[in-house]
Amino acid sequence: MKDLLSLKDVSKEFILDTIEKAIEIKQNPEKYATILKDKTLLMIFEKPSLRTRVSFEVGMTQLGGHAIYYDVSTSPLGKKETIEDTARTSERYVDIIMARLNHFSDCKALAENAKVPVIDALSDENHPCQILCDLQTIKEKFGKLQGLTLAYVGDCENNVTYSLLHGCAHLGINIKLGCPDDPELKPKQEIIDEAKAIAARNTELSKVEVYHDAVEAVKDADVVYTDSWMSYHIPEDRMEARKQKLLPYQVNSALMQNAKPTAVFMNCLPAMRGLEQTAEVVDGPQSIVFDQAENRLHAQKALMLKLLGKI
Numbered sequence: 001m002k003d004l005l006s007l008k009d010v011s012k013e014f015i016l017d018t019i020e021k022a023i024e025i026k027q028n029p030e031k032y033a034t035i036l037k038d039k040t041l042l043m044i045f046e047k048p049s050l051r052t053r054v055s056f057e058v059g060m061t062q063l064g065g066h067a068i069y070y071d072v073s074t075s076p077l078g079k080k081e082t083i084e085d086t087a088r089t090s091e092r093y094v095d096i097i098m099a100r101l102n103h104f105s106d107c108k109a110l111a112e113n114a115k116v117p118v119i120d121a122l123s124d125e126n127h128p129c130q131i132l133c134d135l136q137t138i139k140e141k142f143g144k145l146q147g148l149t150l151a152y153v154g155d156c157e158n159n160v161t162y163s164l165l166h167g168c169a170h171l172g173i174n175i176k177l178g179c180p181d182d183p184e185l186k187p188k189q190e191i192i193d194e195a196k197a198i199a200a201r202n203t204e205l206s207k208v209e210v211y212h213d214a215v216e217a218v219k220d221a222d223v224v225y226t227d228s229w230m231s232y233h234i235p236e237d238r239m240e241a242r243k244q245k246l247l248p249y250q251v252n253s254a255l256m257q258n259a260k261p262t263a264v265f266m267n268c269l270p271a272m273r274g275l276e277q278t279a280e281v282v283d284g285p286q287s288i289v290f291d292q293a294e295n296r297l298h299a300q301k302a303l304m305l306k307l308l309g310k311i
C-alpha cells in the first residue's frame with residue numbers, strides 16, 4: 001500500500017498493525033529516534049490546523065527527520081500550478097507528503113501523480129489519521145475493540161463520521177449515528193452502504209445504524225463521540241440554522257446518562273463548549289479528548305514508518 005487516502009481502502013490487518021505499532025512507539029520512543037534520518041515530510045495545508053500540523057511536525061522531529069509546512073494560500077497551486085505538477089515536482093525533493101486539501105479528489109490526484117506516499121490529513125470525505133489515533137485510544141482504554149459500541153451524534157455529513165464508519169466496520173465495532181433527518185446533516189447513503197459491506201466481511205458482524213433521535217443513538221454505548229457543527233469548510237452564515245437543528249443532538253450530561261456507566265466521551269477537537277457538547281462533558285471525568293489528541297503523534301509516527309517500509 002503506497003498511500004493512506006481513505007480507511008475504506010485499507011485492510012483490517014493494516015489498521016490493527018498500525019495501532020499495535022503506535023502503542024509500541026509510544027512506549028519506546030527512543031528506539032525510533034533516528035529511523036527517519038535525512039527523510040523529509042511535506043505538509044500541504046489548504047485549511048487551518050493545530051493538532052495535525054503540530055503532531056506531524058513533532059513526529060518527524062522525534063523520528064530524526066524533517067517536516068516542511070507548506071501553506072496553499074502562499075503557493076502557486078490552483079493558480080499557476082496544477083495538482084499534478086505539484087506532485088511531480090515535490091516527489092523530487094521529499095520522501096513523503098501529507099495534505100489537508102478541500103477536495104478529496106485533489107488528494108487522490110496528488111497520490112496518483114507522486115511516486116512517494118501521500119496521506120489524506122483531512123478532506124471533505126475523510127479523516128483517516130484521526131480515526132487511527134481514535135482507535136488506538138479506544139484500545140488503550142478498553143483493552144479491546146471488537147464488540148464495543150460507538151455512538152456518534154451531531155453533524156453526520158462529515159469527514160470524521162465517514163472515517164469512523166469505515167474504521168469501526170473493519171474492526172467489528174458497532175456504530176450508531178444520531179443526526180437530524182436532513183440532507184445537510186445526515187450521512188450519505190453510499191457511505192453507510194460501504195460501511196455495511198466492510199462489516200459483512202467480518203465473522204462477527206458489527207452493526208451500522210442511523211437514528212434521528214440522540215437518546216436512541218447513545219443508548220448503551222461504550223463510546224460517545226461528537227465533532228464540530230461548524231467544520232472548517234462551512235460558511236459562518238450557516239451557524240444559526242445548523243445550531244437550531246443540531247441542539248437536540250448536543251452531548252450533555254443528561255444524554256451521557258443513556259450510555260453505559262463506563263462510557264467515555266470523545267471529540268477529535270477543536271471543541272466548542274455549549275455547541276456540540278457542554279463544558280461539563282468535555283471537561284468532565286468521562287472525557288478522553290486530550291488522550292485522543294496526544295495519540296495523533298504516536299499513530300501518525302507508526303503510519304509514516306509503515307508507508308515508508310521502515311516497520
Ligand code: CP
Nearest residue numbers: 049050051052268269
Ligand atoms: N482533529 C484535528 O484534525 O485537529 P486540527 O484541525 O487542529 O488538525
Ligand code: NVA
Nearest residue numbers: 160227231232268269
Ligand atoms: N469535521 C471537522 C474536523 C476537524 C478536525 C472539519 O472538517 O473541520
